Amino acid sequence: MSAALHRTEIFCSRFGLQVPILLAPMAGACPPALSVAVAKAGGLGACGxxxxxxxxxxxxxxxxxxxxxxxxxxxTWIPDPAPARDPAHEAQVRDFLGRWGPEVPPEAADVVPPAFDAQCRAILEAGPPIVSSIMGLYPAPFVAELKQHGIAWFATVTTVSEARAAERAGADAVVAQGSEAGGHRGSFDAGDAERQQVGLFALLPAVADAVSVPVIAAGGVADARGVAAALILGASGVQIGTGFLRCPEAGIHPAWADAIALAAPEDTAVTRAFSGRTGRSLANGYVRAAAAADAPAPAPYPVQRALTAAMRATAQTAGDVQRMQAWAGQSARLASADPAGAVVRRCWEGAKALLS
Structure with missing residues (x-):
């Protein structure tokens, strides 16, 4: 146990932290106020x-x-190859979505994400101490630029083979994301995200044994018990996402926050119904309907995300959690509505007490 705490001390010293608690970079749910609160408590803020x-x-x-x-x-996400488009299938998806929100016009599917290269340029200009990747590995030229600028790289991985590949590519640490995690799965291959559902406490010690860089545990950790367990199993730090969503600084819709407070582990589901990429959300009415045998399969990412945009926006406006993109990990019920700084301190002080 003393070895676990020593490992966190080395990690914190190297990456400029006071405590080994990291905010997960959740796209759309990481306002500056949340990162400011986590950083003031000694942890690592994050931008998705x-x-x-x-x-x-x-x-x-x-x-x-x-x-x-x-x-x-x-x-940032590492971009997938361009999706195969199927107008006939997209029409079926649009018809299905029209039962849950506004009618979806064909051109809605043509929306594209922000340009990855431009995002990378902006990240270098912003000069954060740390960048992280998900869905793959940064290209070698960008990794070289990061190192020239003294920026550390944390690579999200979901398997032992991905962890080894990240270390070979120059990652300074790997984020081992278990299948309990809320939001999108970080698998390098979109198909593997559905096939390879490895839980954190099986993945974590295997990754820690396979690589020499620090390992950060992510997925289903939301209190001191989870932090302590992750450190015992070889983590140098812990990344928490859903556990911060009910904090006032997160600013998510109250209907989403209230539903998280009531969610048992089995009340979440892995789905491609929102974006076309596999992610874990609350098993609400839309998610269950999209999984039914008579529902069309989701379109690939990012087509599905574009097609569901109107439904998701309408659900937010109406406060309708049954149609809302309500990402949540399996430990959602452990999330508290306390300020984020208090969550950081409680997780770390409690973990140290358990490890002492």
Whole structure:
């Protein structure tokens, strides 16, 4: 147990932290105020930049720096190959979605994500101490630029083979994401995200044994018990997502926050119904209907995300959690409505007490 605490001390010293608690970079749910609160408590703030253009990335970093001198990471997705388009199938998906929200016109599917190269340029300009990746590995030229700028790289992995590949590619640490995690699965291959559902406490010791870089545990950790267990199993730090969503600084819709408070582990589901990429959300009415035998299969990412945009926006406006994109990990019920700084301190002080 003393070895686990020593490992966290080395990790914190290397990456400029006071405590080994990291905010998960959740796209759309990481406002600057949440990162400021986590950083002020000694942890690592985070920006999920998937949906952000360069100006938004720079503005986010500026706002966090204005509120805190703590550390933060900026996260981007590694793009998938261009999706295969099937107009006939997309029409079936649009018809299905029309039962849950506004009518979806054919051109809705043509919306594309922000340009990855432009996001990478903005990240270098923003100059965070840490960047992180999900859905794959950064290209070698960008990794070289990160190292030239003194920016550390945390690579999200979901298997032992992905962890080894990340270490070979130059990652300074790997984030071992178990299948309990809320939101999108970080598998390098979209198909593997559904086939390879490895839980954190099986994945974590296997990854820790396979690589020499620090390992950060992610997925289903939301209190001191989970933090302590992760450290015993070989983690140097712990990344928490759903456990921060009910904090006032997160600013998510009250209907989503209230549903998280009531969710048992079995009340979440792995689904592609929102974005076309596999993710874990509350098993609400739309998720269950989309999984029914008579429902069309989701379109690939990012087509499905574009097609569901109107439904998701309408659900937010109406406060209708049955149609809402309500990401949640399997430990959702452990999330508290306390300020984020209090959550950080409680998790870390409680973990140290358990490890002492």
């Amino acid at each position: 930049a998937l949906l952000m253009g360069p100006d938004e990335i720079l503005a986010w970093a500026g706002a966090v720096r204005a509120g805190s001198n703590g550390a933060f990471q900026i996260n």
